[in-house]
Amino acid sequence: MTTPHSNNTATIPPGxxxxxxxxxxxxxxxxxxxxxxxxxxxxxxxxxGVDLDVQRGEMLMLVGPSGxxxxxxxxxxxxxxDRDEGECAVLGQDLASLNSSQKAAFRAKNVGFVFQSxxxxxxxxxxxxxxxxxxxxxxxxxEAIARGAEILAKVGLGDRTKxxxxxxxxxxQQRVAIARALVHSPKLLVCDEPTSALDHKTGQxxxxxxxxxxxxxxxxxxxxxxxxxxxxFADRIAEMDDGRIERVTTGQGHAIAAAAL
Amino acid sequence: MxxxxxxxxxxxxLKYFGLLAGMSFAAMMxxxxxxxxxxxxxxxxxxxxxxxxxxxxxxxxxxxxxEDQQPLPDTALPRVRGIExxxxxxxxxxxxxxxxxxxxxxxxxxxxxxxxxxLIGGPLAMHEGTLEDLRRDDAILIHYKEAGTKLKLEKAGxxxxxxxxxxxxxxxxxxxxxxxxxxxxxxxxxxxxxxYSRAVQFSPPxxxxxxxxxxxxxxxxxxxxxxxxxxxxxxxxxxxQDEFIALTRDFIAEKTGILxxxxxxxxxxxxxxxxxxxxxxxxxxxxNLRYFAAIKAMGASSxxxxxxxxxxxxxxxxxxxxxxxxxxxxxxxQLKETDLAFLMPWQVPALTAxxxxxxxxxxxxxxxxxxxxxxxxxxxxG
Numbered sequence: 163m164t165t166p167h168s169n170n171t172a173t174i175p176p177g178x179x180x181x182x183x184x185x186x187x188x189x190x191x192x193x194x195x196x197x198x199x200x201x202x203x204x205x206x207x208x209x210x211g212v213d214l215d216v217q218r219g220e221m222l223m224l225v226g227p228s229g230x231x232x233x234x235x236x237x238x239x240x241x242x243x244d245r246d247e248g249e250c251a252v253l254g255q256d257l258a259s260l261n262s263s264q265k266a267a268f269r270a271k272n273v274g275f276v277f278q279s280x281x282x283x284x285x286x287x288x289x290x291x292x293x294x295x296x297x298x299x300x301x302x303x304x305e306a307i308a309r310g311a312e313i314l315a316k317v318g319l320g321d322r323t324k325x326x327x328x329x330x331x332x333x334x335q336q337r338v339a340i341a342r343a344l345v346h347s348p349k350l351l352v353c354d355e356p357t358s359a360l361d362h363k364t365g366q367x368x369x370x371x372x373x374x375x376x377x378x379x380x381x382x383x384x385x386x387x388x389x390x391x392x393x394x395f396a397d398r399i400a401e402m403d404d405g406r407i408e409r410v411t412t413g414q415g416h417a418i419a420a421a422a423l
Numbered sequence: 424m425x426x427x428x429x430x431x432x433x434x435x436x437l438k439y440f441g442l443l444a445g446m447s448f449a450a451m452m453x454x455x456x457x458x459x460x461x462x463x464x465x466x467x468x469x470x471x472x473x474x475x476x477x478x479x480x481x482x483x484x485x486x487x488x489x490e491d492q493q494p495l496p497d498t499a500l501p502r503v504r505g506i507e508x509x510x511x512x513x514x515x516x517x518x519x520x521x522x523x524x525x526x527x528x529x530x531x532x533x534x535x536x537x538x539x540x541x542l543i544g545g546p547l548a549m550h551e552g553t554l555e556d557l558r559r560d561d562a563i564l565i566h567y568k569e570a571g572t573k574l575k576l577e578k579a580g581x582x583x584x585x586x587x588x589x590x591x592x593x594x595x596x597x598x599x600x601x602x603x604x605x606x607x608x609x610x611x612x613x614x615x616x617x618x619y620s621r622a623v624q625f626s627p628p629x630x631x632x633x634x635x636x637x638x639x640x641x642x643x644x645x646x647x648x649x650x651x652x653x654x655x656x657x658x659x660x661x662x663x664q665d666e667f668i669a670l671t672r673d674f675i676a677e678k679t680g681i682l683x684x685x686x687x688x689x690x691x692x693x694x695x696x697x698x699x700x701x702x703x704x705x706x707x708x709x710x711n712l713r714y715f716a717a718i719k720a721m722g723a724s725s726x727x728x729x730x731x732x733x734x735x736x737x738x739x740x741x742x743x744x745x746x747x748x749x750x751x752x753x754x755x756x757q758l759k760e761t762d763l764a765f766l767m768p769w770q771v772p773a774l775t776a777x778x779x780x781x782x783x784x785x786x787x788x789x790x791x792x793x794x795x796x797x798x799x800x801x802x803x804x805g
Contacts, residue, residue: 233803242720242803263724270722277803281717285434286427297424298723354803386803 189350189382190216190239195248197234208234210405211248218349218380221373221395223387223413226402232386233354235402239384240273240352241265253349270298274343276372278355280335282327288338289314289323295346313341317371333364340371344381351375353385357392369395424723428731429738431711438707443743445703449696449782450747454767454775456692458755460685461771462764466609467675468668470535473547473605474637478646479661481512481636481653486660488671490533490610492518494631499659503636506652508644513543515635516622519612523591526578532615534592536622544637545603545616551586552601557618562600563592564616570602573613592617592625607764609675693778700743700779701786704736708790715794728794736787740779747779748772 197209208231216222216239224232237243238250241257250257253272260268274295282291292310297303311323317337319330327335336356343351353372357365369392372383385396393399396413433439470489471480481503483493503512516536523529537544537557545554550567557564565574571583584590588599597617608614617625623632638661640649646663653661662670676682708715715728723731755765 237803240720263726266719266722266724268722269720273722275717275720277717279713281713283427283431283434283711283714283717285431290427290430294424294427294718295721297427298718298721298727303426 187218187380188215189218189220189253189380190214190384191249191251192235192239193249195235195238195250196246197231197238197243198246207405209238209245212402212405212407214239214400214407216350216382216384218382220397221383221385221413223385223393223396223399224402225387225390225393225399226408228388230402231405232402236352236354236384236386240275240350241269270295271346272349274346274348274351276336276339276343276351276353276356278358280327280339280359282335282338282342284326284328286326287324288319288327288330291327291338292342292345295342295348299346310341310345313345314338317341331364332360333368336360336364336368337371340368340375344375349381351381351383353383353387355387355389356385357387357389362391365389365392424718424727424731425734428734431714431731432707432735432738435710438710442703442707442739443746445699446696446739446743446779446783447746447750449692449700450744450775450779451750452692452696452747453689453778454748454751454771455754456685456688457771457774458751458765458767459763460681460689461768462766463609463681463685464672464676465766466607466764467671469606469608470614471664471667471671474544475547475664476639477544477637477664478640479638479650479653479663480667481638481657481659481661482634484658484660486670488674489667490517490519492634494629495633495636495659496631497633499633499657500636502657503638503653503659506649506656508641508649508652510639510641510644511541511543512639513538513541513637514619514633515544515637516619516626516632517634518622518626518632520593520625522593522613522615524574524576524584525588525590526576526582528577530573530612532592532613533610534622534625535614535616536619537616539618539620542618546605548604550602550604554601554603556600557616559598559600561589561596561598561621562617563590563597563621564601564603565599566614567602567604568607569613570599573611593627595625597621597625609764693782696779697782697785700782701789704739704783704786705790705793707735708732708793712793712797716797719794719797725795729791732787732791732794733784736783736790737780740783744772744776744779748775751775 192212192214195209195212199206199208212235224235226232234243238245239252241252245258255268257265289307289310292314293306296306296309311320314320314323317340319334319337322330327338330338356372357368360368373395375381393413399411399413400407401409481499483495486493500512500514503509516534518534519531520534521529522532542554542557546564556562565584570585574584576582576584584599586599586601590597590599603616626632640646650661653659719728752767755767758765
């Protein structure tokens with residue numbers, strides 16, 4: 163949940179607050195985060211003092227208009243972009259204290275990514291694509307491919323492991339991307355517009371898949387989206403505008419998860 | 424990750440073959456031009472190399488290359504023969520004489536006059552007839568390939584000059600008694616062998632007409648001692664085969680501009696190859712930039728990315744080197760039956776490999792700058 167902090171503090175509407183769905187431990191804790199691109203007259207203040215907590219096992223959706231700072235925020239949280247000021251601890255680790263190699267190693271071990279445009283390598287089979295995070299973590303190739311095939315089976319693509327990404331539909335490609343993001347059992351999953359390239363029905367299926375994943379363990383998900391039709395899957399929804407989190411509301415995700423259980 | 428890097432490289436067949444084609448072309452250009460240069464330079468020593476049993480070539484101290492006409496006085500021969508350690512010494516005439524073919528075609532020929540008694544200095548391999556045929560009246564030997572090329576009777580329907588034909592050498596009648604074989608020569612005029620006395624007879628009257636004294640050492644004689652002795656006792660210089668070849672090679676390389684011309688051609692091959700390879704590989708990397716960014720975001724270290732890109736570069740370079748050298752060698756094989764120069768000693772593939780490696784590492788390095796400077800955050804930008 164967010165913590166009040168100066169004028170930029172997210173507003174939590176009364177009655178909408180609730181405890182984290184999976185225990186009390188915090189996966190992501192950001193305080194007064196700032197990030198400015200460029201300098202002088204060309205400076206763009208992408209983050210203007212963001213406070214954000216994401217609980218373990220929680221699915222948080224970041225929503226807001228284009229250019230409001232969503233992508234910058236998840237880039238900082240995922241450790242692919244350095245903040246200017248403020249604090250950001252991910253899984254208890256202050257990312258600012260790590261050098262670039264250590265940050266890469268941290269990401270390799272703890273963070274999974276689902277990209278808007280999938281970013282599946284077109285010349286590799288989908289099992290090989292899924293195995294990439296394991297290979298980065300120096301898992302032997304055969305084992306990595308086998309584990310990739312296993313998780314592909316879990317997302318319903320067990321019979322397509324040798325297919326190239328270009329032979330799959332958009333929804334199938336996104337399922338491969340999700341499998342790739344999860345194969346190394348990360349603690350934090352960062353999804354950037356996971357349904358924007360998909361039709362509504364496929365988008366719903368992809369979100370059901372993600373929701374199901376978030377339901378079980380202590381994996382935390384941050385989902386950046388414009389797609390209001392998938393808000394129902396969130397435990398909480400953080401609305402951003404002009405580099406600030408303006409509001410955090412509770413979604414239906416926990417209820418969906420509970421109903422599924 | 425390295426197998427995946429290779430699959431990334433080879434997965435897109437069109438781009439991959441485009442990359443290989445560009446790099447192979449660069450390798451082929453460098454290897455081919457270098458081989459032609461080496462072949463040409465090697466041909467400058469063909470005549471000297473054709474007499475491997477000669478230990479020392481004694482000549483005027485001002486001789487600069489094998490066709491240089493700086494004759495010695497007749498006394499040179501007995502003086503050299505008298506030096507301790509010399510088993511035998513043989514005179515040689517070598518000079519250009521005007522020739523007229525049976526059909527009236529006029530040209531210049533390099534006439535080599537060899538010792539009448541021993542025929543030392545004659546061609547090693549005969550094609551038709553024997554060296555002994557030189558003992559016949561007015562006899563000359565011609566190269567069997569040149570008989571149909573440089574000595575072709577253009578005005579008689581392009582007929583090959585053959586045994587039994589008579590030609591005129593400086594207005595002296597000569598009779599083609601046999602044909603010989605030898606490696607192609609750098610020099611463009613046909614080579615005609617005859618005896619020393621006949622060559623002198625063919626030649627315009629001149630005080631000195633002996634161009635070389637060929638020396639064979641006695642068994643056990645020290646070459647340096649004999650050479651020093653010759654150079655002390657006479658005003659001439661004595662060179663080994665390798666030294667004489669080097670003298671000729673260096674003179675031709677310097678005076679004809681062949682070194683500069685081929686240097687430019689090889690340099691152009693290198694430069695074009697660098698551009699083609701650099702651009703092709705750079706484009707390949709640009710095409711894959713978003714995937715490298717994704718891999719980087721997923722936690723790949725810079726070192727891992729460097730190794731991936733360099734592996735791709737080295738695999739492409741190795742395959743291209745093989746293809747380029749193969750094509751160059753095939754072209755050389757095709758040229759073997761012609762007089763065109765082509766020689767590919769191990770230094771040529773080594774030079775090509777080093778050049779391609781340099782080009783590839785440069786291209787890979789430029790691509791890497793792009794990859795390493797890549798903000799992994801770009802993967803979130805769609």
